[in-house]
Amino acid sequence: MRRFFARFANLFRRRAAERELAREIASHLALIEDDFARRGMPPAEAKLAARRAYGGVEQAKELHRDARSFAWIEQRFQDLRYGARNLLRTPGFTAVAVVALALGIGANTAIFGVVNAVLLRPLAYRDADRLVTILHDGAAPVAAANYIDWRGQNRSFEAVAAAEYWSPNLTNSNPPEHLTGLRLSQNLFPMLGVEPMLGRWFAAGEDQVGSDREVILGYRLWQRRFGGDRGAVGRPVTLNGESYTVVGVMPAEFKFAPFWATRAELWAPLALGDRVNQRSGRSLRIFARLKRGVSVAQAQADMAAVSARLERQYPGTNRDVVVTPLKENVVGKVKTPLLTLLGAVGFVLLIACANVAHMLLARTSDRQKEIALRTALGASRARVICQFLTENLLLAALGAAAGLVLAWWGTRALVALSPAYIPRVEMVGIDTRALLFLLAITVFTAVVFGLAPAMHASVRNLSGALKEGGRGDSGGARRNRSRGILVASEFALAFVLLIGAGLMVRSFFALSAVDPGFNPHNVLSMVVSVSGSNEAPAPAREIFYRQLLEKVRALPGVVVAGGINHLPLAGDLWGWPFVIEGRPRPRPGEEPGAVYRIAMPGYFETMRLPLLRGRTIAPSDDARAPGVVVINERAAHEYWPGEDPIGKRIAFHYDARTPPTWLTIIGVAVDARQYDWAYKPDPEVYLAALQNHEFLEKAEYLTLVVRTAGNPGDMAPAVRRTVWSFDRNLPISGVLTMDRVVADATAQPRFETLLFGIFAGVALLLAAVGIYGVMNYSVSRRTREIGIRISLGASRAEVVRMVVRQGMLQVLAGMAAGVGGSLLLSHLMAGLLYGVRPTDPLTFAMVTVVLGLAALAATSVPARKATRIEPMVALRSE
């Protein structure tokens, strides 16, 4: 122990210890010398004899140092100082290497920061890995009666809870606001293991009809509408014209639901009432907590048995019930893109490593003499390798420091640029885990790019290296081969990355070329919430809607206006089964179905959604006129193949007990992209809003669409004023141009393409710098040879050809490997691609050309330099 401290202390008093040692050795030598002299030796001889008797002074010093202190640590300090001096001596090399590494390390850390926050971190609920959803097909909502039965009959779950979308209007408050919230079964928050920040959670029994007028606020809503007043708890609020009591406030970081209704900021009890017996009208999302020790697969098997039993009892109500881990639902959609991006950025790092590695190899060749000298002076092979690794670690650390800055900046840029689709993006940042990752890849990087050069660095043939004056190429062929392989692998990696980027770009173009069916330019849309307004009764609503449209149409600058329940690409889809007149009644669950839209007169005209046959919904299609419906092309093909659907009749909500309400098909519209930009549209029906009693009575909001002559955004204030001229209490939200809606729908592929493009660009640059560096070095090493060739009559063109051929050979070998790698890897991103296959020949051809040209440009610079070699100067040099 005592010795440990002494050694430790000696780390810091190296200089004093060294002086002491030198003094002692000198005294020792003097004493031996005296002795020999006493025996009658001449002084000069005595001195030599003393040296011999003493042995190697330097080795003795080394032994002393080993014993004196922690030689290992002391040597690392030495190596570090020495390495720093070396790096400073070649600032150009250091700068290029640090930039390459910073790009690689920084980009990796930034993307890892996103992956970490979005994919790796658990959801912010207690034991979140035991939380699951139980939904039809893993996504579609569930009917109330099924929820009750599943809850009662399963054997896998500790708790089963339900949530339902709820978007009330906050009225009697200025300005009125359309809010997004959820109605929750009373056990839901306790199941999540969360507590309100203020107030309390709903008590048992408060999810009964009549006692459900309570609400818990989200932190932001509380800040926005209550100024963060702690006294808000217990106060009444008016939602949809009814009075609720605030009973609690959730903490700022709380979020529910984590998928689907992600913007929810208030929660009320879910009172099912008589719905407990309903097996149609699917509107509940079911969340559950697995019992300890029960796996998702076991729960799935259990639910399969439960739902099979219910399906026999109530046919058509319990199909495709899927248990999914909650986290899978949250991040499932972004998992593949994010992991693909992480892979891509990993490639960038590997390319950067290869780049630095061959630069280091070249440096190592130039440092042969130094290495030989160090070996001669007693450095072991391990010590030389260690010195090189230290230098590399220093280089990597510099790269990492610069990379950290880049990552910090990059993460912020990523969050700012990222479209809203990335869940949990607000949690992205450089945290401890990201820093550990940075550290790990830094060390990994230093070893990867440093090991090969370090291995080459230690030489066995000492005198050869010393004699050749540092220019000699002992082991040079081996090193050249290593450099060639490194450059080739850079091109292979860059090729794969460029293929990835190329496919993304092609896919993005294909997406941009998609015809949405309507014309989104010059269209303004906004959501007008009507529930809770004074215009409640249905006939009054009809008049209000008509007058509103008329008044908006009359505004200067408005071409035409219409309305619809849900805007294409911006809303949820609601599918309904229907029956076709004159056809046999289908079995339950097998009825034809269609996405159900409710349109105002003028909608088709405003959206420029053309009709293939028949007519559009007119103002005259009201409650007094016969029921009408417009279907889309897909529905016509699906349900009336080879027939003219115009004049046929269909009915929704078919019930054997009441006579059906038949709707006559009056038109066939082209398919419009409704749900997802990349999905082929489903069969759709458009019902006439002014004759739909249920819509007039119950609809909470209407989406107004206005086609304008000029910039649609400029019309927003005028349209808003027109709405408020009817009722100042009507909340208006979602004021968007259709162009913006379309841009949002393609935001994810645009974002991914952008990132992929950046990474591929960096890869291309690094690869080009790499081949340039290798060829430039090769030319400078071969100055004499090229000089001789020129003096023997080689033409400039021949010299250029020779250099370019040498370089392109490596490039082509790498690109050939890249083709193989791309074919192996590109199918992994098939899920990200639209309208282009992963083996798209055009992309492969383009990438080959681009990469080849870049390589050619990069090699032509050193080739040109080679032709400028003056034979006489070259021969005299060295």
Next chain:
Amino acid sequence: MPSEGADRIAVLQGTLDLIVLRTLETMGPQHAYAIATRLQQISEDLLHLNQGTLYPALVRLEQQGRIKGTWGKTESNREARFYAITRAGEKALAEETLRWRRMSGLVEKLLSQGA
């Protein structure tokens, strides 16, 4: 650079400390050269070591507090570092000697019987 000398030292390493301590105990404070000479004498030149290789043992012992070095003058008026055994060193020497005796006795017994 490693040489055969290193092998000899390695054999010696365990005992070198013991020998140094014993030398200092019997002869009083000595400088490194005197210790090395003494070593050579008693080993009757069987043990020929480079004198520089004595240093690790001296450093180790000093750091363990078993010897203490001070600068002084030799009879020939040269300056040298004299090492003296400490109280702790004497204790350690007694223990090490005992252990060594036991060890060598065991080896001896083994060698004479095992044949």
